[in-house]
Amino acid sequence: MATAVYPGSFDPVTLGHEDIIKRSSRIMDKVIVGVLRNQSKSPLFSVEERVGMLTQVVEGLPNVEVRAFDGLLVDFVRQCRADVIIRGLRAITDFEYELQLSQTNRVIAPDVDTIFLTTNLKYSYLSSSIVKEIAMYHGDISAFLRPEIAQKIREKYFLCPRDMALPFNKNISQTPDSFPDDGFIYVRIAEY
Numbered sequence: 001m002a003t004a005v006y007p008g009s010f011d012p013v014t015l016g017h018e019d020i021i022k023r024s025s026r027i028m029d030k031v032i033v034g035v036l037r038n039q040s041k042s043p044l045f046s047v048e049e050r051v052g053m054l055t056q057v058v059e060g061l062p063n064v065e066v067r068a069f070d071g072l073l074v075d076f077v078r079q080c081r082a083d084v085i086i087r088g089l090r091a092i093t094d095f096e097y098e099l100q101l102s103q104t105n106r107v108i109a110p111d112v113d114t115i116f117l118t119t120n121l122k123y124s125y126l127s128s129s130i131v132k133e134i135a136m137y138h139g140d141i142s143a144f145l146r147p148e149i150a151q152k153i154r155e156k157y158f159l160c161p162r163d164m165a166l167p168f169n170k171n172i173s174q175t176p177d178s179f180p181d182d183g184f185i186y187v188r189i190a191e192y
């Protein structure tokens, strides 16, 4: 039985990721989507939120499951008793990083191979970071994500620290009555 791990940050899962998951599930007997937990990138969504969104996305794909992981990817692959890692390749710009990742993984774990799936042309430009940037500036992100996930991003940017909101939108309303005492002054963005 061939099992693959499809790892990533998925912050959040886009239609491009979803396409890779669906295609992998047709090729492999089992696919485990591995969501990286401890990231230097300070993700917008917690690992629990990212796993939750992916779990919705894989509903209806009986041979796919979603798990969070910490530490080295190759250790997770072995823990899952998987045979290969799957990664999506978009443009040539991905190639150098992906080559470095897969070759490093092969040096530290010679038994673990990586298979690349080229992304559907429709999503070849798409990345979670770009989607978040568009959302931050209140652009339309509906073409890139499932509607329920697009809504979750909008909610993340709906209430935000005053310093972050001011450059984008001068028309902000008062600070909500109660919000975490984390040193930020939170504002509700009026024009949304």
Ligand code: PNS
Binding pocket: 007, 008, 009, 010, 036, 071, 072, 073, 074, 100, 101, 104, 105
């Ligand atoms: O979606 P991303 O952010 O491009 O995914 C990157 C990911 C999670 C595949 C990569 O950062 C990773 O494997 N991290 C785990 C730590 C690790 O194994 N590092 C060594 C690989 S070079």
